[in-house]
Amino acid sequence: MKRWKVEVEVFLREDLLDPQGRAIGEALQQHGIPAEDTRMGKVIRFFVDRMDTSLEARIREMAEGFLSNPVIERWEVRMEEVESR
Amino acid sequence: MSAQPTLGIAVFPGTNCERETFEAFRSLPVRLRYLWYEDPDLSGVDLVVLPGGFSYGDYLRAGAIARISPLVDALRVFVEQEQGWVLGICNGFQVLTEAHLLPGALIQNTSGRFVCRRVALRVENPHTPLTRTLSAGEVIELPVAHGEGRYVVDASTRRKLWERGQVLLTYVEDINGSVDQIAGVMNEAGTVYGMMPHPERAVDPLRGWPDGIRLLQSWVESWREQHVYTG
Numbered sequence: 001m002k003r004w005k006v007e008v009e010v011f012l013r014e015d016l017l018d019p020q021g022r023a024i025g026e027a028l029q030q031h032g033i034p035a036e037d038t039r040m041g042k043v044i045r046f047f048v049d050r051m052d053t054s055l056e057a058r059i060r061e062m063a064e065g066f067l068s069n070p071v072i073e074r075w076e077v078r079m080e081e082v083e084s085r
Numbered sequence: 086m087s088a089q090p091t092l093g094i095a096v097f098p099g100t101n102c103e104r105e106t107f108e109a110f111r112s113l114p115v116r117l118r119y120l121w122y123e124d125p126d127l128s129g130v131d132l133v134v135l136p137g138g139f140s141y142g143d144y145l146r147a148g149a150i151a152r153i154s155p156l157v158d159a160l161r162v163f164v165e166q167e168q169g170w171v172l173g174i175c176n177g178f179q180v181l182t183e184a185h186l187l188p189g190a191l192i193q194n195t196s197g198r199f200v201c202r203r204v205a206l207r208v209e210n211p212h213t214p215l216t217r218t219l220s221a222g223e224v225i226e227l228p229v230a231h232g233e234g235r236y237v238v239d240a241s242t243r244r245k246l247w248e249r250g251q252v253l254l255t256y257v258e259d260i261n262g263s264v265d266q267i268a269g270v271m272n273e274a275g276t277v278y279g280m281m282p283h284p285e286r287a288v289d290p291l292r293g294w295p296d297g298i299r300l301l302q303s304w305v306e307s308w309r310e311q312h313v314y315t316g
Contacts, residue, residue, distance in 0.1 A: 012192070016237060017262065019197035066153060069146055069183060071190040072237060 001084040004051045006059060010068045010075045011041035051079065090131040090308055093120040095160075095177070097151045102137035102174065102285065109285035109298065110134075113305045122151065125159030131169040132308060133160060135177025137230070137283060147191060147233045148179030157184050164277055170214070170308060171277045175231055178269075178279035187272055187279045188246065189238035191231075195262030199232040205257035206268055206282060210250040213271060214307030215278055215300050224257060225296040227282035229268075234281045236263035236270075249273060254280060278304075 012018045018039050025038025044067050048055065060077060068075040092115040096103050107117055120133065122140075127133070141150035151157060157180065163169060164186055173181040181187040194200060203226055208219045219225065238246065243264060246252050254269040261281075269280030287297030 016192065017195055019193050019195060023197060066149070067145070069149065069190055071182075071239070072192055 002081050003047050003049045003084045005080045005082045006046050006048060007078045007080075008044045008059075008063045008067050008075055009041055009078070010044070010063075010073050011039055012073055014039075014074075016072060047082075049084075051081075087116070087129075087314065089114050089116050089314055090305070090312065091116045091118065091129055092132040092134065092305070093118050093127065093130040095120045095122065095133060095135045095156055097122040097138075097140035097154065097156070097180075099140045099142050100136055100138035100176070102176075102283070106134055106136040106174070106285045109288045109301060110305070112288075112298070113302055114309065115305055120156060122154045122156045125155040127159050127163050127168065130163070131312070132305070133163065133169065133171045135171070135173040135180050136285070137175035137177060140176055140180060143176075143233070146179075146183065148176060148181075148183040151176075151180045152183040160184070161186065164272075167274070167276060169276075170304070172215070172304065173277075173279040174283055174285065175229075175234075175281055178281055179233065181277060181279045186277050187270060188242045188251075189236055189264075189267075189270065191233050191281070192235050192237060193233050194231070194235050194260075199230070200234065200260050201228075201230040203228050204260055204268075204282065206254045207257055209252045209255055212250065213253060213275060213278075215271075215304045216253055217307065218299055218303045225254075225299075226287070226294070227284055227297055228286045229260065229282050231261070231281055234261040234263065236261075236267045236281075238264055238267075246270060253278065254282070 021039040025035045028035040063075045179191045182190050208223045211221045256266040256268050271278045284297030284300045287294045
């Protein structure tokens with residue numbers, strides 16, 4: 001049995017200061033990693049047992065209007081067919 | 086015709102300022118009731134307050150999950166049909182921006198820290214129901230308590246906010262990185278108001294701190310003057 005893994009990745013827009021990303025970046029630098037422009041985003045992952053164009057459209061709608069706030073964030077969606085556990 | 090306007094105080098899971106908001110309005114000529122987030126019945130309600138707290142634990146983004154609740158769906162109709170006025174305080178302001186009932190968004194303070202203190206605020210537009218007993222440039226003091234109070238807005242909306250007098254209050258000092266130090270705004274129609282400071286925590290004359298009640302009172306009185314009540 002296969003099902004679909006959906007991951008919606010959300011990041012604060014590049015022009016907005018991300019205090020968490022900055023703090024993480026500074027910590028990485030203190031530990032020998034020359035990290036630049038560190039940003040912290042989030043991933044919302046879920047599974048669906050089917051995928052079709054109308055469901056995909058609905059997922060994109062929810063990514064734009066609920067999982068992210070377009071005033072401050074950018075999002076990307078990844079969909080992949082995987083084996084069910 | 087009722088004797089007094091009805092003011093509803095919204096309660097979501099995680100709201101925690103509803104009691105003090107209720108108490109703050111108790112001295113004013115309104116009938117008070119709570120509005121439960123699952124119960125979208127706003128019939129007979131004139132004024133709605135979305136109080137502070139952490140609706141849905143601030144999960145996803147502050148105000149994001151409350152925004153898709155039945156109560157906020159009903160609130161959208163309430164605003165579109167101009168049934169009454171809405172005031173969002175702190176988390177309530179976040180809910181209103183998430184719902185796009187107010188422009189802009191509220192994100193993590195630039196310091197990354199929760200800021201909890203008394204702040205000085207400048208009155209930018211004294212010609213609104215909320216601020217009309219104050220004068221332009223007057224400085225008042227109210228408490229703030231937020232981690233996500235940095236008001237951001239795109240450049241063209243920012244310009245319009247100022248041109249149309251939608252900016253109500255600004256912080257005298259930069260406390261959270263907000264664009265133009267904006268602390269409170271209203272929508273273009275002048276029916277939806279949002280502010281990060283907590284007026285309901287500055288209402289007790291015995292403590293010599295009446296600035297909050299001045300705002301709330303003026304808001305209620307303005308509504309009453311524009312509508313006929315028997316009481």
